[in-house]
Amino acid sequence: MNEQGPWISPGPEPGPGSRGGDGLRGDPNRSGGRKAAGAALLILLLICIAAALLFIRSQTVAWPPPDWIFAACDVGQGDALALAVGPAEAVVIDTGPDPAKADHCLTLLGVRKVPLLVLTHFHADHIDGVPGVLKGRAVAEIETTNDRDPPKGASEVAAWASAASVPTSVAAAGEHRRFGPVSWDVLWPDPAAESLTTPPTPPTLPTPSDPVHKSRRRGRHQPRASPRGGGEEGSGPNNSSVVLQVTVATRDGPVRLLLTGDVEPPSQAAILAAHPDLAADVLKVPHHGSAHQDPDLFAAVHPRVAVISVGKGNTYGHPVPRTVALASGAGARVFRTDDDGQVVVFGTAARLRVATRRQDSMP
Template identity: 50%
Template sequence: LLALLIGPPGLARLTERRGLAPRLGLSLRATALFAGALTLGFVLVCRPDPSVLRAAVCGAIALLALATGRRRSLVPALATAVLLLVLYDPWLARGYGFLLSVLATGALLVLAPGWSEGLRRRGVPPRLAEALGAAAAAQAVCAPVVAVLSARVSLVAVPCNLLAEAAVAPATVLGFAALATAPVAMPLAELLAWGASWPTRWIAGVARAGAALPGAGVDWPGTWPGALLLAAVTVAVVLAGRRLVRRPWWCGLFGALLLLALVRPAPLTRVVTGWPPPGWRYAMCDVGQGDATVLAAGAGAGVVVDAGPDPAAVDRCLRQLGISRVPLLVLTHFHADHVAGLPGVLRGREVAAIETTGFEEPRQEAEFVRREAAGRHIPVTRAVAGEERRTGPLSWRVLWPPADTGPPTAAGPPPGTGPLAGPGVPAGPGVLAGPGPLAGAAPPPPNGPVAAPEFDGPNDASVALLVRTGGLRLLLLGDLEPPDQQALLRSPEAAGMAGVDVLKVAHHGSAYQDPELIRLVAPRVALISCGTGNPYGHPAPSTVAALRAGGALVLRTDRDGALAVGGAGGAGREVRVTRDGASG
């Protein structure tokens, strides 16, 4: 903002000769006063957060030097700003936002100019050298602190910052102008905000694209000793980089290796890591505290059950599995940890249909699903017990929730009608006709249609599936609670659930499980999707113990990462489970 008046900070000695101030005929002191008012407005509009205060005090000190005619130096200005702010509010010293802001600014002032000059001497164009030096310096200094916060080290921060840098200034200036003019001229403010939305969308798009890369980051100890280790590694990389820039061929080689590490092409990844394993039938993605699983349905195709809480995580998992077509996406219920990742499933993939539960709560998430589906013209239907489907080598039966004799919800037509009917075959009530991508029958329950029970919450209405693929039998229970698990035991479907090969444990392995159902199902392998250090204590030790007591191999994504199941299944036959990068 101040650069509009006094010019770029890199030209400190000539700032009075750049910017708008000399064109408006303002003296140095008038420029400093006007810029001070602009700085105060910046703090008021943007709120006095630590990074905002740091920027404002740095700017105020530089303006004081400008007004008094003293030689300006931004490093002493930064040091003075930090000292004054910490004396005013000592708790700022414990704020990560303040620390990162100061470190980034210091890196731009101390390291970036020398690094940029070194790149220019080696033939890098001046503008690119300046941008690259600034991005690399900020990343090098801030990365240890970020590692403490996130327990990860980004490998895409520098290129992403380079791509986003050009949009920062227009987004900031136009956004600030929109906020400042909104109280007096709302139409003008809306126009300015619309203008600011374009660079802002670019920044957000760059961030999402970078985070979605399979190799976007590596896990790192989220402790201060881990930060010191990263700082040492950074120094070593910088020293090695100074030697490498003198050897273009080595630079090109390491650049190509870094690109491969970021993109991780599926064929190369499979050769190096063994993931995904050949012949996998079912995969449980590592999406943190949530659910996202995939059933292999032919070359490049997979039936996806739930989308997890994070679009980037589920998109990364599906790309690693080579999934480009989704004949059906089943959303077991509308909790955010199962549906918020929906945009990641839709990203760059052909999704033929979405099937959901009829219990549309929470309302906000249900609306979100309908909105995303409508934007892609994807039909949304409702799953009911007794429905049977098949696609490719897959076949499955919906076990829960029970059918409803009432009218269908706004989610879509009842099963067997509308857009899921295949071409050339009449679709009557209860029929999902072929030869389209999905085929099967959805007869009423054996004892006739029954009214759906009164559900206490979304978990009770989770879609539960019994799946058969390549000889394997899998039971996917969504987030069903014990009363509904007991209802399943009393239903005609109970006999088909006995002795399955794989159980997707309900509700992330919570303590609320029906022991009789676990004894009946008696899985050979039990898989639990949960996040590292989640606040719910999932999975519960009692649930893990009960599964192991029944002879199940228990694996969980918080410790074992993504999981893939293969093999023939059945009594005496092999069931193979592979961790992402290691065999289980």
Template identity: 30%
Template sequence: LIVLSHNHADHYYGVSGALRKREIGQIWSNGNISREELSNYEVLKVGAGDIARIDDVSLEVLWPPAAASNFSNLAGDGSQENNRSLVILAQVGQVKILITGDIEPEAQEEIAKRYDLSGISILKVPHHGSRFQSELFLRQISPEISIISVGESNSYGHPDSSLVEKLRDMGSRVYRSDQDGPISLSWRFDEGAMGYIFTTRNVGRKWWHIQWL
């Protein structure tokens, strides 16, 4: 499964490389992406309420709803297309991960109002750690792990330093691809839920442990 969150180049460029020499079952999108290299694959438009299960992983699409296109353009680096990003709640055992695309505060707050976001362990921080974030959204999740996907020395100044500080003040461990390199996750469930975070730039294995009461 490949998920293309929305129709911005930094979220679909490179998909041809990801397709190479791999067996792909489906490609999910918000319905706004049309690429020649996808013509030989099953591309499904998904939205809020769609659910799938792949082996031990469940995937629930939380966003966008049918009316997401009615959101206004936002200040700064916001856009309607950002707010059409697919937002997916992934669950592996008892570990919950929220993957957020580039949603802006307006969409973040709608999600916080519609869903119970407590118990999410890992947050893929929206929009590369932009300064435009909903306090309600972040406080509801209060993630143990925050992952920021961001290019090194990018012209936008992402991630925002005050956001990184806020996440750390909330007790979240922050990993960012511009400093840590590519980030991957794996779990063991033989004793509670043991998770490992692998990075390519920082040598060694960093681990975290969740005790379920």
């Protein structure tokens, strides 16, 4: 975990009956007030030290935290996510570009069973790690988007599934599933709005310092893509990503997550129009924090935690500063796999916590 300890989401704000301030009574200038304040500060310091010692000890004892809910793997430039659904069991969403890194992440999480592997779309940075997920694990089903583009990626997934005797299915808007404490609804892709998945030129959130902004001013902007299309901006496959609205039951209420694949503004707007209530505790920021975002989506989700799955030093400029600011401006604490490593959300609805662990600190 990081040396600073887990981040804990803010609790409820003081109600009308709260005294506010430091809660001390009397005149703070009196010696009794000063002594009381000093004693309170000492007690608080001792509590903080004790908590820090417990946390430091936990770094060497257990990873992930025993009550983990969601994990974003550190797989470089790509997405690989997991939802805990039972002992040693997780639903996996995307696999990143590297089988070894996908396997390593799930091994660290203790995942040996995968009742469902969801592939949001067929770009390499979301599917090339599939063999790593299949390695030594019981995978019951692979579910994909309905858009088989790029064809090479779709064919590879079909071949891997066939070789491992894993059945495949296609996700569609309106589908509802549940595994253990985790349930979700598929919000996208929606066959009734297929024309929205191939936009001509989606809007962006450029800043004067962004490379995309500069190239547009010179009239030379072109989508930046990997040889297999893993990073294309404004692409049909991105906008056909499977989007899941997830609910995790905890002892004091539900934790809500919105997992967005690489959807860009046309699909983001269509999803928001069809599902105005997108509020969630955790947002997986679309498309690695690219410039192609709809600010209304972030405002509607208003997450406590925003996770950007992205590779350090990637050639696409992900994430752009404006999108990071957009996420934090919506009220979220932002975590990035390039800076923070593996990101794990754990705890309960009332006490939602985040722990991070970099690859160089892992055994």
